[in-house]
Amino acid sequence: MSVDFWINVGVLAGIYGIFTLGLQLNAGFIGLLNFGQAGFMAIGAYAVGLLVVDFGWSLWLALLAGILLAVIGGLFVGISSLRLRSDHFAIATIAFAEIVRYVLQNAEFSGGNQGVLGYDEEWRTLSDWALAKLALIGLGDYTQLPLFIAVWLAFLVLLAVLIVLQGTPWGRVLRGIREDEDATAALGKNVFAYKLQSLAIAAALAAVAGFFVALNVTFLYPSVFDPTFTFFGYAMLVLGGFASYGGVVLGGILFWTLLEGTRLFDTALSAGQQASLRFIIVGFFLLLLSRLRPQGLLGNRAEMRVRP
Amino acid sequence: MAGSNEAGKADALQPHGAGTLRLSRPVLLLLVIVVLFAALVALYGFDATAQATVNGLVAGGYLGLGAIGLSLILGILKLVNFAHGDLLVAGAYFTILFGWLGLPLVVAMLFAMIATAALAVLTEKVVWQPLRQAGAGTLQLFLSAIGLALVLRFGIQFFAGSQVRTLGADIVSSITIGPIHLGTLQAVALVTGLVVMAVVGLALRFTGIGKEMRAFADNRALAEVSGINTRRIIDVTWAASGFLAALAGILYAVAIGSFNPNFGVTLLLSLFAATVLGGIGNAYGALIGGLVIGLSQEWSTLLLNARWKPAVGFALLILMLLLMPQGIFGKARRRS
Amino acid sequence: MTAPAGPILEVRGAVKAFDGLLAVAGASFDVERGSITALIGPNGAGKTTMFDLLSGFGRPDAGTIRLAGRDIAGMAPYRIANLGLVRTFQLTRVLAGMSVMDNMLLAARNQPGEHLAALILSPGRSRAAEAAARESAIGLLATFGLAAKAGDYAGALSGGQRKLLEIARALMTGPSIVLLDEPMAGVNPTLGRDILDHIAALRSARGTTFLFVEHDMDVVMTRADKVIVMAQGRVIATGTPAGIRADPAVVEAYLGTPHAVAP
Numbered sequence: 001m002s003v004d005f006w007i008n009v010g011v012l013a014g015i016y017g018i019f020t021l022g023l024q025l026n027a028g029f030i031g032l033l034n035f036g037q038a039g040f041m042a043i044g045a046y047a048v049g050l051l052v053v054d055f056g057w058s059l060w061l062a063l064l065a066g067i068l069l070a071v072i073g074g075l076f077v078g079i080s081s082l083r084l085r086s087d088h089f090a091i092a093t094i095a096f097a098e099i100v101r102y103v104l105q106n107a108e109f110s111g112g113n114q115g116v117l118g119y120d121e122e123w124r125t126l127s128d129w130a131l132a133k134l135a136l137i138g139l140g141d142y143t144q145l146p147l148f149i150a151v152w153l154a155f156l157v158l159l160a161v162l163i164v165l166q167g168t169p170w171g172r173v174l175r176g177i178r179e180d181e182d183a184t185a186a187l188g189k190n191v192f193a194y195k196l197q198s199l200a201i202a203a204a205l206a207a208v209a210g211f212f213v214a215l216n217v218t219f220l221y222p223s224v225f226d227p228t229f230t231f232f233g234y235a236m237l238v239l240g241g242f243a244s245y246g247g248v249v250l251g252g253i254l255f256w257t258l259l260e261g262t263r264l265f266d267t268a269l270s271a272g273q274q275a276s277l278r279f280i281i282v283g284f285f286l287l288l289l290s291r292l293r294p295q296g297l298l299g300n301r302a303e304m305r306v307r308p
Numbered sequence: 309m310a311g312s313n314e315a316g317k318a319d320a321l322q323p324h325g326a327g328t329l330r331l332s333r334p335v336l337l338l339l340v341i342v343v344l345f346a347a348l349v350a351l352y353g354f355d356a357t358a359q360a361t362v363n364g365l366v367a368g369g370y371l372g373l374g375a376i377g378l379s380l381i382l383g384i385l386k387l388v389n390f391a392h393g394d395l396l397v398a399g400a401y402f403t404i405l406f407g408w409l410g411l412p413l414v415v416a417m418l419f420a421m422i423a424t425a426a427l428a429v430l431t432e433k434v435v436w437q438p439l440r441q442a443g444a445g446t447l448q449l450f451l452s453a454i455g456l457a458l459v460l461r462f463g464i465q466f467f468a469g470s471q472v473r474t475l476g477a478d479i480v481s482s483i484t485i486g487p488i489h490l491g492t493l494q495a496v497a498l499v500t501g502l503v504v505m506a507v508v509g510l511a512l513r514f515t516g517i518g519k520e521m522r523a524f525a526d527n528r529a530l531a532e533v534s535g536i537n538t539r540r541i542i543d544v545t546w547a548a549s550g551f552l553a554a555l556a557g558i559l560y561a562v563a564i565g566s567f568n569p570n571f572g573v574t575l576l577l578s579l580f581a582a583t584v585l586g587g588i589g590n591a592y593g594a595l596i597g598g599l600v601i602g603l604s605q606e607w608s609t610l611l612l613n614a615r616w617k618p619a620v621g622f623a624l625l626i627l628m629l630l631l632m633p634q635g636i637f638g639k640a641r642r643r644s
Numbered sequence: 645m646t647a648p649a650g651p652i653l654e655v656r657g658a659v660k661a662f663d664g665l666l667a668v669a670g671a672s673f674d675v676e677r678g679s680i681t682a683l684i685g686p687n688g689a690g691k692t693t694m695f696d697l698l699s700g701f702g703r704p705d706a707g708t709i710r711l712a713g714r715d716i717a718g719m720a721p722y723r724i725a726n727l728g729l730v731r732t733f734q735l736t737r738v739l740a741g742m743s744v745m746d747n748m749l750l751a752a753r754n755q756p757g758e759h760l761a762a763l764i765l766s767p768g769r770s771r772a773a774e775a776a777a778r779e780s781a782i783g784l785l786a787t788f789g790l791a792a793k794a795g796d797y798a799g800a801l802s803g804g805q806r807k808l809l810e811i812a813r814a815l816m817t818g819p820s821i822v823l824l825d826e827p828m829a830g831v832n833p834t835l836g837r838d839i840l841d842h843i844a845a846l847r848s849a850r851g852t853t854f855l856f857v858e859h860d861m862d863v864v865m866t867r868a869d870k871v872i873v874m875a876q877g878r879v880i881a882t883g884t885p886a887g888i889r890a891d892p893a894v895v896e897a898y899l900g901t902p903h904a905v906a907p
């Protein structure tokens with residue numbers, strides 16, 4: 001029981017870790033306030049669900065299509081809104097995420113609040129095969145373990161790719177733009193193109209996270225992609241530290257342990273009150289950390305000065 | 309901090325002017341509204357259009373009043389206050405609380421507005437003022453606003469629960485004027501909304517503090533050198549912002565009848581749309597912006613299923629940001 | 645490579661207004677190839693706005709700006725920089741959260757590793773370009789006395805050192821013309837002289853053109869080949885330092901301002 005619980009916490013930490021890698025790439029490394037990440041995640045997840053259920057695509061092909069669609073969404077948001085001031089851009093991205101959620105909730109094609117069901121057969125097959133293998137080493141009882149392994153494998157691979165990328169001249173241009181985009185443009189760098197790339201990659205990461213969310217919840221409904229989840233991502237970012245991909249791992253583990261860990265305590269509170277309390281805790285995290293340690297727990301103060 | 313200061317100075321050096329464009333946009337807006345109204349009457353008949361228009365004015369009342377505070381705070385403090393929607397919610401739930409304590413409904417509403425004003429000032433003292441003094445950046449302010457919004461919304465939910473509630477007023481009776489049917493409460497909300505909008509407009513125009521607030525929102529650097537008491541203006545702005553937000557929340561609760569603690573976050577993007585439409589920092593603009601958004605959403609129900617109403621607000625917000633980020637009443641500014 | 649004839653920068657009738665106020669009101673001038681040219685004028689003459697127009701940070705409302713014969717008016721800053729015109733800012737803008745070396749490397753031109761496709765397809769070329777850039781960065785940092793600071797955060801430098809870094813960084817792009825907005829402001833006189841010596845040496849060695857805004861008339865008179873004088877958004881005089889000093893229009897423009905023409 002308890003092991004299953006912690007495996008599930010690990011799954012969530014990994015999924016939202018992938019999701020937050022994108023936010024780190026945007027907010028931490030190029031200084032772009034993307035608050036629409038949940039919208040990109042929804043696009044990715046629903047593309048997977050609908051392509052498999054309604055069009056009979058293979059799950060894996062649908063994953064690629066979902067990533068592609070999220071990237072197109074990212075390019076669309078970026079091309080239309082990147083010229084806005086940073087706070088207006090942030091509001092525009094939130095509005096984008098709300099529109100995505102709203103459309104999914106109300107349109108015919110997405111099944112509305114009934115959601116999408118029955119897209120994960122191929123995953124179940126793979127998962128059962130993996131469970132059979134795990135049974136050989138005595139771990140066959142933990143049904144979520146294959147998902148945990150898949151999520152963390154993807155998380156760590158993507159993490160490694162991003163860390164390598166950040167060390168290249170490409171990554172250096174991103175940091176230059178974060179520090180001072182005018183000065184970087186004056187040195188001959190196409191700031192818009194880099195911001196667009198950063199946003200598109202973040203959208204792709206959100207789509208991968210969305211894929212795993214789809215596998216985890218087994219049926220898709222719009223409130224799974226409430227824009228509030230973008231705020232969860234930022235809470236992880238503040239916890240782990242800005243401008244540090246390693247910080248995303250730490251932030252993810254800490255955040256979900258603290259958030260889900262509250263379920264382990266027996267309190268006199270009703271279920272609803274406990275749910276409220278979890279969000280209040282997230283709110284206090286954001287308030288306290290952005291006040292006391294704006295660069296995050298692992299963040300580098302000199303690198304990530306918080307500036308106007 | 310240095311950057312925004314500098315931009316302020318640069319603006320201060322430039323005279324207000326280029327009048328032709330500033331005048332024509334509101335006129336254009338009025339024209340668009342009249343033409344749209346005529347088109348809707350032609351397509352859907354007078355009765356249906358008039359009903360939707362009245363509904364739109366009801367919504368415009370609470371959206372406009374709700375947007376004033378958001379706009380002033382954004383203009384004065386450059387703060388995107390994501391917690392503003394939750395101040396509306398606080399207004400409605402404080403009313404329930406004071407009603408539960410035995411106060412008559414109208415008195416409970418008044419107390420609720422005062423309590424919410426106090427809450428808004430409290431957030432300034434506890435959260436925003438210290439953050440500004442620490443020289444917080446855009447991201448820090450954003451995250452704090454989101455954190456505060458979560459604490460307020462779920463704090464209310466923690467104590468009051470997430471179930472649907474009412475203010476306990478009579479929701480059945482209705483008024484009929486010609487073809488238009490209107491719940492008594494909606495009529496009250498409509499009249500109150502429009503009257504308070506007028507009062508607020510006059511207060512901003514003719515009282516000393518109102519003038520100072522507008523000057524401050526328009527150009528902080530200029531206002532500061534002209535010797536305005538900064539601290540006092542900021543506090544008064546927060547108090548007014550909270551007071552009007554609570555009133556907007558109460559009007560919403562009265563007009564819609566039932567609500568839960570999530571209604572603030574649902575309205576927030578519509579409030580942003582009204583703010584951007586009216587020009588950030590422009591209180592009159594926010595009022596007009598609220599009316600425009602309210603009308604657009606209700607008129608859209610003639611063409612589309614009513615469930616798309618909020619999406620119309622989002623779409624208008626994005627369109628405004630992309631096409632006219634300075635708003636209808638804002639002046640075009642140099643991009644720094 | 646022989647330098648083509650004609651001025652490197654030709655400005656004709658440039659106009660820029662903000663809220664109806666003309667900051668630049670029909671300015672015309674040339675900057676000769678390989679010259680050290682000073683742009684002077686009383687406060688509010690439009691010098692910094694002119695720099696913004698030249699470097700793409702503002703689009704002129706009217707007029708043409710030619711860089712080596714090519715119209716660049718309204719072009720994006722990064723494209724102008726890639727055509728060989730690089731600027732510094734009045735208030736220094738080093739990338740504080742990056743090391744001094746990274747500031748320099750960021751400025752290197754033709755780094756294929758800055759593009760994702762090239763990075764993935766031919767990482768070797770990226771590494772080679774990086775090594776070459778590092779070498780020339782080390783050379784420039786040594787020239788500007790910053791070699792020992794290469795590993796420090798740029799934000800940890802003193803004001804004068806930041807100024808040096810910004811100029812070195814501009815030169816790192818291998819520019820044909822550098823625009824310096826008050827290179828001497830906030831720098832101690834000894835360091836200021838060093839900067840000017842470096843500029844003169846680089847002009848001799850590479851043929852780089854320099855256009856700089858400066859308030860110190862001694863510096864302008866002794867270091868510039870040519871002087872352009874702006875007042876109220878217009879160019880009121882151009883010529884040699886000696887010729888400018890004798891121009892009655894210039895003396896009049898400066899009357900009543902703190903920057904009187906030095907005798």
